[in-house]
Amino acid sequence: MSTHYDVIIIGLGAMGSTAAYQLAKKGQRVLGLEQYGPAHDLGSSHGGSRIIRQSYFEDPAYVPLLLRAYELWNEIERESGQEILTVTGGLMMGPPDSLTVSGSIESSKQWNLAYEILEAKDIYKRFPAFTPSPATVALYEERAGFVRPEASVYTHLLQAEKYGAELHFFEEVVSWEAHPSGEGVRVITANGVYEAGKIIISAGAWAPDLLRDLGVSLQVERHVQMFFEPTQGIDIFSVGKQPIYIWEADDYVQLYGFPSFGLKAEGAKVAFFRKGTACTPETIDRNIYEDEVNMMRHYLAQGIPQLNGRFLQGKTCMYTNTPDEHFVISLHPEYPQVAIAAGFSGHGFKFASVVGEILADLVIEGKTNHPIDLFTPQRFAANKIV
Known part of the structure; x- marks a missing residue:
């Protein structure tokens, strides 16, 4: 039997942890999925500073x-x-x-x-x-x-849980799919099937596999x-x-x-x-x-x-x-119920606090007042980067 949430977040590192915090604080029913433990050292959010x-x-x-x-x-x-x-x-x-x-x-x-x-x-x-x-x-x-990256991730995750977020660690995502109507998503892991109205994909170095259809070379x-x-x-x-x-x-x-x-x-x-x-x-x-x-x-x-x-x-x-070393922070061009935070190109962690706020805006309101035009994936469409 599937469980329904407002938002599912894939990846609880720099950006996923802050998004979980911002969304839970705003009263959203949040499920966070992370294939390793909290603030692990296998990706990009470690090293002390x-x-x-x-x-x-x-x-x-x-x-x-x-x-x-x-x-x-x-x-x-x-x-x-x-x-x-x-x-x-x-x-x-x-x-x-x-x-x-x-x-x-x-x-x-x-x-x-x-x-x-x-x-x-x-x-x-x-x-x-x-x-x-x-x-x-x-x-x-x-x-x-x-x-401090580890302190940031730990702290945002703890605060997210205090606001009611459900966080699953050591649970790898097998696949995700968005309903073509623009409403609803489904995520399959080794442990189960989860459904939500929206999804955030903030999977760091694992994003290239999860976002193959985005049209951006990561x-x-x-x-x-x-x-x-x-x-x-x-x-x-x-x-x-x-x-x-x-x-x-x-x-x-x-x-x-x-x-x-x-x-x-x-x-x-x-x-x-x-x-x-x-x-x-x-x-x-x-x-x-x-x-x-x-x-x-x-x-x-x-x-x-x-x-x-x-x-x-x-x-x-x-x-x-990314090819131009600027971020990808956007709703998915084909699926408005999917928000993306990817391609931070080695200079993204300092922005994690505000990226979480942007992602919460995108999945709740469908837009944000923050200036993110530079980060649209459509900027690569003219070059047909795949």
Whole structure:
């Protein structure tokens, strides 16, 4: 016998957890389905920290969503008593013509965000862990910081349950179908059959299989987060002394990092941006290799030499990329009872709080006042990307 809900959510990671919370809080009967445990480390929502920033070099269109995301991160912290967002300040560094710098300036100017421009000598004077080349400049943003992914997922799931959401873990979805009339969906898992009026698909790296008919190429990549022990002690890299940073080196390779927080034995985290290798969730190699660590050491030696100490650990995660590296957040083009959150392309977690609100709008109202035109899947139709 099937069970009926208002909304079924497939995937309870970054976006699914916030959607479950927002919907349950609004009185919707919610069923959340997750093939692994809560806040697991097999997808994209783990590793202790994710950068959040407002001077968004990817596109100024993201800034209004970021401003709302900050409000909602603060709101869930007040409601739950959990610390999720930590403001540290942020450096967007690189050659003056780099996307990291020029794009951040463009967004800041368009939205009247406060920022400073620092020359190389000023970067070193204020943050002596960095040794930038003479041609390097930086945009400094006071409101940048990091979000704790595991804490976010756990907290939103707990709050969703408090509001009445029914959450099933270790229950893999076999298939889903939407009624052609635009009313009703059915989801089949190994444990049963569930019916609802609406469905949200927020399955991360598993979305390509669940959204084969969407007409969007979603490509999964393996990435590595690395943790190093600083050579002169952890203090200079601690919260309060070190900002988050995105550094576009002179050869235009981007890497990013965080101040140390929590246990000192964890060191400080750094990773490359957009230097991943193609994979699937089933084929991803979870091993960390010496040549990967040595490549990171090459860049640390150039710009952050005090972080180039003992390698402590590495953690793999997955990006799910769209062709233009912008998100897909939309109602399904063919099924208005289906909402999609996919293709976050390695820069989505900071938006999770507001994406949950958007998804709740889409399934309850059929629309949202948030600006999401950039994220429609129909933008790929002209190129016939399949």
